[in-house]
Amino acid sequence: MIRFLHTADWQIGMKARHVASVGDKVRAARLQTVRRLLNAAVEEQADFVVVAGDTFEDNQVDNRMVHKLMSIMEQCPLPIYILPGNHDPLTPDSIYLRPTLAGNLPSNVHIFTNPDPVEVLPGVILLPAPNFTKKSTSDPTAIWPDISSDTINIGVAHGSLMIEGRYQADDFPIALDAAERQKLDYLALGHWHSLFSVGQRTYYSGTPEPTGFDEPGSGCALLISIDGPGEEPKIEALETGTLKWVRWEYDLGAGIDELRRWVKQRVEEFGKPETVLLRLVLAGHLPSDGGAQLKELSEWLAARLLYVDIDTSRVLTQPITANLLNMARSQPFVQALLSDLKVTAEVLGQPLTDLPPELTAGTGPSEELLNEIIKKGFLAEDAAQAIRVLAGLSEEV
Numbered sequence: 103m104i105r106f107l108h109t110a111d112w113q114i115g116m117k118a119r120h121v122a123s124v125g126d127k128v129r130a131a132r133l134q135t136v137r138r139l140l141n142a143a144v145e146e147q148a149d150f151v152v153v154a155g156d157t158f159e160d161n162q163v164d165n166r167m168v169h170k171l172m173s174i175m176e177q178c179p180l181p182i183y184i185l186p187g188n189h190d191p192l193t194p195d196s197i198y199l200r201p202t203l204a205g206n207l208p209s210n211v212h213i214f215t216n217p218d219p220v221e222v223l224p225g226v227i228l229l230p231a232p233n234f235t236k237k238s239t240s241d242p243t244a245i246w247p248d249i250s251s252d253t254i255n256i257g258v259a260h261g262s263l264m265i266e267g268r269y270q271a272d273d274f275p276i277a278l279d280a281a282e283r284q285k286l287d288y289l290a291l292g293h294w295h296s297l298f299s300v301g302q303r304t305y306y307s308g309t310p311e312p313t314g315f316d317e318p319g320s321g322c323a324l325l326i327s328i329d330g331p332g333e334e335p336k337i338e339a340l341e342t343g344t345l346k347w348v349r350w351e352y353d354l355g356a357g358i359d360e361l362r363r364w365v366k367q368r369v370e371e372f373g374k375p376e377t378v379l380l381r382l383v384l385a386g387h388l389p390s391d392g393g394a395q396l397k398e399l400s401e402w403l404a405a406r407l408l409y410v411d412i413d414t415s416r417v418l419t420q421p422i423t424a425n426l427l428n429m430a431r432s433q434p435f436v437q438a439l440l441s442d443l444k445v446t447a448e449v450l451g452q453p454l455t456d457l458p459p460e461l462t463a464g465t466g467p468s469e470e471l472l473n474e475i476i477k478k479g480f481l482a483e484d485a486a487q488a489i490r491v492l493a494g495l496s497e498e499v
Contacts, residue, residue, distance in 0.1 A: 103330070104226055104254060107143040107340075109323040110154035110292025111309035112136060113189060114171050115163035120314065121379060124409045131344040131377075133170055135311040139323045139342040140178040146325050146340070150180055150222055154292030154307065155187025155233065155260025161195050165202045176208035183228060185214050187260040187292055188274065191233040214258070217245050225252075225331075229284070231259040237272040243280040243289075254331050257281065257289040263300060280304065287328050288335045295320050302334050310342040315349040315381045345408065346378045354386035354417065358395045365399065369406060379409040385416040 114132055118125040143151050157171075175182055186192045197203060198213050207213070214220075214230035222228050227249060231242035242259045249255050261274025269275055274293070281289040281303040289304040296319035297308040305324060312320040321343030327336040350368070352361055365382070372378055380403065388396075396412060403410040 103327065104223060105146065105148045105325065105327045107139065107148045107151045107323055108154065108290040108305065108307045108326055109139055109151065109310050110307050111156045111295055112153065113156055113159045113313060115159040115167045116313060117159065121409050127408065128345065132311045133174060134344045135342050136171065137174050139310050142340050142342065143180055144178065148180060148325065151182045152258055152290050153182065153184045154258050154290045155185045156189040156292055157184050158190040158197050160189055161193065161197045163197060168203050172206060172208055175211050178210060180210065181222065182211045183214065184211065185230055185258050185260055186232045188233050188236050191235055193235065219249060226254045229255065229257045233260055233274065238274050239272050241276055242274050243276055243284060246284050251285055252331055254328050255286050257284060257286045260292040262293060287331065288326055297322060297339060305337065311344060312347045315347050344377065348378055349381045349383065351383045354384055354388060358392055362399055375406045376408055378407045380407050381411045381413060383413040383416065388417045
């Protein structure tokens with residue numbers, strides 16, 4: 103029986119431009135995660151660790167970051183086998199050929215620089231498929247030679263399984279039956295950041311530390327146990343993530359106050375809110391004073407979480423409403439203006455909704471009604487003032 107840890111897509115040195123304000127903390131967290139998963143491998147009595155590509159963000163990662171990673175890896179008593187991926191391929195400028203790394207490689211760390219089979223333990227063979235370019239239309243697993251079925255055979259590759267709609271032709275396409283074709287006991291894949299499997303022998307471990315808000319099933323590594331040649335592997339997912347990336351969606355139909363209550367309740371459920379990066383995606387209509395309230399909510403969140411992004415790209419504002427036209431019947435000039443605004447709003451994809459019935463009485467934009475409309479959030483103060491002026495002008499005309 104053998105046990106090993108399958109991991110991939112560490113992307114050490116990640117630029118994190120999408121969360122630039124906390125980029126340093128995001129990069130540091132990835133090193134903490136590596137330490138955590140290597141410790142887990144030791145605690146689980148694994149025989150070795152396989153990193154299936156993209157250990158580094160790219161081949162330009164600075165030497166200091168390389169030294170930091172190597173200092174963590176050299177403290178691990180287990181052999182660690184690293185496959186170059188599409189982010190850090192074996193090109194002439196490869197980070198793996200840099201003197202900083204090649205000349206200081208810990209004795210327990212091994213880089214796959216060719217596709218030759220490697221016997222890592224008696225009767226246990228690793229078949230690597232290192233990436234030599236950033237893109238390729240060839241199946242990286244197709245180059246493996248025929249091997250004996252009397253050994254435990256583990257493939258290690260980095261690319262996209264050829265699932266319709268989930269891969270591109272130049273993204274190192276991997277046949278769905280690669281494990282069966284090569285008579286593998288297990289195929290350890292990297293490149294997709296979420297835990298994913300095809301059959302019982304082909305797995306993506308996902309990234310051990312999420313890189314964004316849309317990576318469900320990430321933040322783990324896989325502990326693989328195989329009793330012997332031809333035996334079905336036993337898979338156990340180990341949680342490894344340091345930071346928590348969360349994406350929430352909320353419709354503003356219930357109002358800003360309900361949003362505030364809902365958000366605060368959910369934040370209280372976080373065990374370590376200071377490790378959370380949040381993207382809050384809002385939709386629906388925002389009242390005229392909603393901007394100030396959202397700013398206050400954002401500040402409340404920023405004081406508790408590591409990072410906050412409130413996305414209002416799907417939010418519609420309503421400076422004026424359809425039934426306000428009825429209030430302007432006694433002033434045709436104002437009615438024409440509001441009619442034009444209504445048409446413009448519809449053309450822009452922001453159709454105006456009706457006011458509550460209690461606000462529709464009357465035949466003109468009286469001061470009392472305008473004040474009530476502002477209070478209810480259906481009209482901005484500056485827009486109301488413009489209506490007052492126009493109404494007065496129309497009466498003089």
